[in-house]
Amino acid sequence: MSKPYEIVVAPFSVYWAPVGEAFPDVDEAPAGNWTLIGTSGSRNYAEEGVTVVHEQTVELFRGSGATGPVKAARTEEGLMVRLTLWDMKLEQYRLALNSNAVSTTAAGSGTPGFKEIDLYRGFDVALMALLVRGDVSPEGDGFKTQYEVPLCFPSGSPEVVFSKRAPAGLALEFTALEDPDAVSVDARFGRLVVQHQAAL
16 A cells, blocks of 8 residues: 555455454454455445444533533444445345355256245344454555454345346445443444554
């Protein structure tokens, strides 16, 4: 990445894993149960890339003798990760369908082999951990950045459009839940890690 490093222009890729999976160090390749979203990662995302949303609702209070607010209280906050996935493999599509299992049927005499996934999501919401990783850092060349979200769920309602004008895409959205096992109150949605030095 060329200077100035603090201006970040780079694609990020997103990985998911079962809740409780250890996050890799910022300079290590995701391993273990971390699964890349998109067969080719960011090469399977729409050009808008990956969006991280820090939402909040703040209530303002005005005293009877004041025209301006005298107090502010945050009543709601949230963290969401959004991307449009251009990958219609069922192993990827399942993220939009509550992580429903993909089953495979082998070809037989006079019958084709096929894969299938159930479309119904039901009452239970599938939970997962999310890792958003970029091979870039505002701290210098050759470093990395990652968001670590320990507890989230697929919250989007993607509409798949099949046409000759654009690739079919799944608008995926993941919403963080407060992690009851967080090491501190401030870490309930996870953390943002920016590398600034190489390992010794």
